[in-house]
Amino acid sequence: MKSKVIPLNLLPIGSAARVKELTADGSTRRRMLDLGLIIDTQVEAMQKSPSGDPTAYQIRGAVIALRSEEASKIFVEEN
Amino acid sequence: MGCTCQSTGVNVLKETFNVSRNSDNEFVIALAGNPNVGKSTVFNSLTGLNQHTGNWPGKTVTNAQGYYKHRDKDFILVDIPGTYSLMSNSVEEEVARDFVCFGKPDATVVVTDATCLERNLNLVLQTLEITDKVVVCVNLMDEAKRKKISIDIDGLSKRLGVPAIGTSARNNKGLNDLMETVYKITNKQANTSPLKVKYDDIIEKAIEYLEPYVKGIVGNTINSRWVTLKLLDGDKTLLSSLNDFLGFKLNENEIIISKLKYARKFLVDNGINPDAFRDNVVSSIVHTAENICNHVVKLENKKYNATDRRIDSILTSKLFGIPIMIVLLGLVFWLTITGANYPSEIIARFLFWIEDRLTDFFMWIGSPAWLHGVLVLGIYRTLAWVVSVMLPPMAIFFPLFTLLEDLGYLPRVAFNLDNFFKKACAHGKQALTMCMGFGCNAAGVIGCRIIDSPRERLIAIITNNFVPCNGRFPTLIAISTIFIGSAVSSAYHSLVSTIAMICVIVLGVAMTLLMSRILSKTILKGLPSSFALELPPYRKPQIGRIIVRSILDRTLFVLTRAISVAAPAGLIIWLMANIQVGNMSLLSHGANFLQPFANLIGLDGYILMAFILGLPANEIVVPIIIMSYTATGNILELSSLEELRNLLVSHGWTYLTAVCVMLFSLMHFPCGTTLLTIRKETQSIKWTLISFLVPTITGIVICFIVTQTVRLISLI
Secondary structure (H helix, E strand, O other), X not given: OOOOEEEHHHOOOOOEEEEEEEOOXXXXXXXXXXXXXXXXXXXXXXXXXXXXXXXXXXXXXXXXXXXXXXXXXXXXXXX | OHHXXXXXXXXXXXXXXXXXXXXXXXXXXXXXXXXXOOHHHHHHHHHOOOEEEEEXXXXXXXXXXXXXXXXXXXXXXEEOOOOOOOOOOOHHHHHHHHHHHHOOOOEEEEEEEHHHHHHHHHHXXXXXXXXXXXXXXXXXXHHHHHOOEEEOHHHHHHHHOOOEEEOEHHHOEOHHHHHHHHHHHXXXXXXOOOOOOOOOHHHHHHHHHHXXXXXXXXXXXXXXXXXXXXXXXXXXXXXXXXXXXXXXXXXXXXXXXXXXXXXXXXXHHOOOOHHHHHHHHHHHHHHHHHHHHHHHEEEXXXXXXXXXXXXXXXXXXXXXXXXXXXXXXXXXXXXXXXXXXXXXXXXXXXXXXXXXXXXXXXXXXOOOHHHHHHHHHHHHHHHHHHHHHHHHHHHHHHHHHHHHHHHOOHHHHHHHHXXXXXXXXXXXXXXXXXXXXXXXXXXXXXXHHHOOOHHHHHHHHHHHHHOOOOOOHHHHHHHXXXXXXXXXXXXXXXXXXXXXXXXXXXXXXXXXXXXXXXXXXXOOOOOOOOOEEEOOOOOOOOHHHHHHHHHHHHHHHHHHHHHHHHHHHHHHHHHHHHOEEOXXXXXXXXXXXXXXXXXXXXXXXXXXXXXXXXXXXXXXXXXXXXXXXXXXXXXXXXXXXXXXXXXXXXXXXXHHHHXXXXXXXXXXXXXXXXXXXXXXXXXXXXXXXXXXXXHHHHHHHHHHHHHXXXXXXXXX
């Protein structure tokens, strides 16, 4: 069964997914790559900040907070 | 051509990186690593107090160097900025990369976090591409053990082809091994054969084609495979640093231009266009790191960070996140303000006792009264005042703040508040520099270094002064107690003055956000830059280190700057108060001159004069007001609030004056120490001037509106 591809900011808290595509460019894209966000990387949505944004994600053993603008440029496929 | 670079190597080190060797027996060691891996703990443990901090030449990036001796050799340890990679474009990463590549350290130690090794290996692998004299320090082994993560250090070392040492720096474990290994590497007693990441076949072919030409030109001065890779990548900032290092423009060499063009065409023909190139390179590095970790890291407990997540689910929850944060920060400020009173008094008593002895001495040598006045009552007394009111709060605030930092709580503050700052088009980390500003604006301005986008860093620097620092709190508290608290029946005094204080703080935060937004819509136009904030694991704090580091690095640093501003100011204040022209002091002339303007914004000439003369430190504003009203000629303080109230009321203060003084105290030019710091941090007179004008004009406008409105509807 193949699940659909969604932007990371829409991934529900507690769910895990795999990175399928980065649409960011320039320095944002470089930052994402530095964090190890390459194709097929496992990402889990951990927690939203009190005001709903940013959201903390578990990425390769580290917890990284991303604003929804950034997260919307990362497309993932739910496991 | 190759030779000239080698012969200038020592000078490069000194001129470009500000590192100087004293003898041939000294080795330069670069200390690299991701942020939050305990790199500074390693640095401090190895060098102890033998260190000094400065800036990288021409950059506002901290450059800390320390010394240690191991066996018969001396080592200079250079703490390079914490970075995730050597490929992005922040100033920190450029500095780190340039030092590892072109500073030619005798060895590079890459500190990694045992609890998050995979991500950290990214930097290790990138470093191995540049130099083979690398030692990998796997730090936080104690944390890893606690989380039941086991790491096969020998296996890691074998796979990487360079020594790896497990340490837990805060318990001083493994550091001797680390020093011994560094010793062997620098003294050529150990061989390394670093792992080179293998890229996509197409990329490898392009490197294979181009590298011989590059090697033909650069010789052995620098790793030619790595330079080839960067030429293919077209990394502009790197190429410009490389050209500086080589002393000629490699990328303008005709052979290189034509061969590079051919290699790039080959890449594109095989489906790797310039955009995909970097992705492809990074993917290979990440996969290599992943592969190594699969072999050397064993997780006995898959839920190893469950505790951290539980704490986060409370500290950053919708319901408790913000209230807990307010309580914690409130507690820090409360401890600072109340805790500082007593030591302040002792220091003041001691310093004023010395003042009396100095006076005795001046009497004894029969010096003229003016000399005693200038030196003792002017310069010395102002200095004593500044030290006694500034030192204790800072010595309490900075360790507490560093404690929150060490616990790992501060990034959560940024996480909680980021949305507000995003709406102000500013950076989430500005929340931290703002909190720091409550302690000391100068320290807050230095703290802005953590913001890596230049636009957002400037916004954070310019608006830092909108939150009241320790120096302004006592003034605000005294005035709100006297005028606002006492406006209601005595039972509610303290309640009402506390509410007034909270209003001031909320107003300060609101103004910070508002001005940040205005700045980013006007002179600092731009979109919020990308925001990726790491929430590191919570860690057990190291109390001893916190106290030593916060006192040495922050408290004494700020105090030294404050003293350098207070001394000349003391002289000016005394001269203004004591030189008579006609039958009035210069101070009174100044006040009379300012009076019409001051009146428009709800103050009087003396108050405005006190703010101006109080430039060196906000703490002396009220003492100067008292000095002016009592016409004593020396700054002094009254023993009770009641006495102060009577003095102020007899000089025409109303609650409007009190409100305007509080507003102006919150929003006026930064103190001398902060201005000096802004000048150093921005390296620009223009931005220093803007940081001066923005809060001043805001304060004047707001006081004017409040005053005129109140007068118009004739409440007074």
